[in-house]
Amino acid sequence: MSNLKESAFCQPNNNSDTDWKEVIYPTTIETGLFSFIILTAFIILETYFFIRLNRVIPPLYINVPIIYRSIRFNGLINIVVLLLWGYSIYEAIKLYMRIDKNKTNPTIEKSLVYMIHSLKLFDEESFEIEKDGKKKIEKRIVRIIRIFYNDDDKKVYVRIAKDGDRFTKEAAALGNNLESALGMNLDVMNTTVNYVEYVFLKYNDRRLDLATSIKQKTFDIINISGNISYQLSKTPHSLIVGGTGSGKSFFILGKIVSYLSLTPQADLYIIDPKKADLSLLRFIEGFEDKVATEPNKIAKLLREVVELMEKRYSEYFNDISAFGRLIAILGYPLSLLYLTSSLHFFIL
Template identity: 35%
Template sequence: MKKYFQREFHYDFLLLEFIIANNLYSEKNGLESAILSYEERSEEIVIYGVKYGDRFATKLETLETEMSALLNLPLTEKIIREGIVEYHFQTVKPERLVIETSTEMEKHTNKIEINLGYGIVYSPVECPHILVSGGTGSGKSVFISYLLLEFFKRKSTVYICDPKNSDLGSLSHYLGEEKVATSPNNIARVVRLAVTEMNDRYKYMNENFKYGSNAIDHGFQPVWLIFDEMGAFQASGTDKKSKEIVNEVMNGLKQIILLGRQANVFILIAAQQMRSETLSTDLRDNLGLRIALGANSSEGYRMVFGSATPETIPPIEVKGSGLLYKQGTGKSGEYYESPYVDMQKFDFIEELKKYI
């Protein structure tokens, strides 16, 4: 973990300086001032603005830009409560995960959690399904390749739908055409396989009922359906027959999103840009991990994160960086750097062969 650069002043002095510089005081009717306090924690500092219903109360809720500049620290969270506003600033920079060739001793793991680097550990059981958005050059393909290896490392069954027949579609040479689909009919077949597996698991678990159990307790390994460029697939519905196929696939995906968690069946949806017609907001909100890589517009972030879109977007300058939202944390989308892979030194196909 790395320390961010900080100005060498005591926080008491900084907050006093801040109140003066931002006109958060008045001397007209005696001295009136906004009240600021702070709490230093192991990896963050929290600035509190106390609201008394006076003329400073509204201003205290909109100071994130000024406070970030004052402290020279990134804001990770703003919490507005009835009588107080909390500004959380990170004082320790998380480390980006660097991917290198594994050894035979690291071939498989029984761990459910996946280390995504930058202080993020992801558990599909606790936070099912993934959405990854990012345009050309954002690092989206490298990130999905990393996740694919992690899925296989956990002995997952992986199905791939790639309507553009790009890099993921070419993996049929290694995974087999029965699990990798590029045409609409084959995509429908693959989705049907995943839905059938999910339903069979529910049937088995009902016949071998254990209160509070899930598929893991019954020995079922994860199933992952990776669906790249869903918008391109939906655009293939140009006549009655093809629209029926699109509708069947979308219905299957909906079943997995809503019911897959307990059966240990998950979906990863990837898109260059998310639109409401691509995936309804109700279904999007059921995708527990959402990542937008690369710089995006305010509307683009809103389509990925919805109500979890942060008010202030940090600079997205590093390739493979973006915003990440994980359900259950109580936080909005926060700055994130995806695992770094030097593709000149890392042979993805050779690595893949170790796990399949």
């Protein structure tokens, strides 16, 4: 691969850094065990050295004229030697951990190596060799699919290089195989000229409960699940659809709790001409005049909300300095209007 293509292949994205590791197949001798053996041998030798040092150090006596006695400090010397031994062991382990951290992730790499082997993502050719005076045919691997990987706290990134060989076509069709090999759910697949990138979630997405929604303290970030959220100022409209009994009302209730937990608290208006579940919110303190179910009250509520919207436009967008201004800069509480007949809402 040329330097230009290699640079493009390792170009960082928003979710990972440039520390990509290449999967080696066939696997070489594991260096992690060798490093551990070296560390263990060093600790044993150093322990032996400090034991010998402690034995050859002569006793230390200091005469104290005031009490007409000599004080022996062998115990203090033993403590100093023990501290030096412990510090040297600590530094050795810290160095080992620093080196080990820069190595490949053995679990991920072994899974990818297993996939390469089981799917035979390599090409072999036969070569004639002479051994012990006899000619034999030996198969050798001449071409292997090139796979790189990287990971962070939440995701694993796998890139399969497009080198113009037969693996280029297969690179975009390995999603299910990678999911099975890694035991992770595929989140996103991106395709470029140089590679195909698969992004996997280390942890499954989790559902949020109302208690979690109440705890969030943000201006306009609404969490849908553990991994999914959106910004109200950038997504001012939403449509909620689903079959009967699918949980639309409870989902909307969770979003309402999230809106009321924003800082500053959102100003929420609800229009429910069907007089369904959300119409019952009018019996909650603070919602008496903000839930409309009858035609006249719906028209009145809409007129009040429109007037509020026009007032904000006149106050905050009256000169050129307002160009490109975000709603978060205004510091004004969000006003949310729910129309439950079509189950969508608008931000004012």
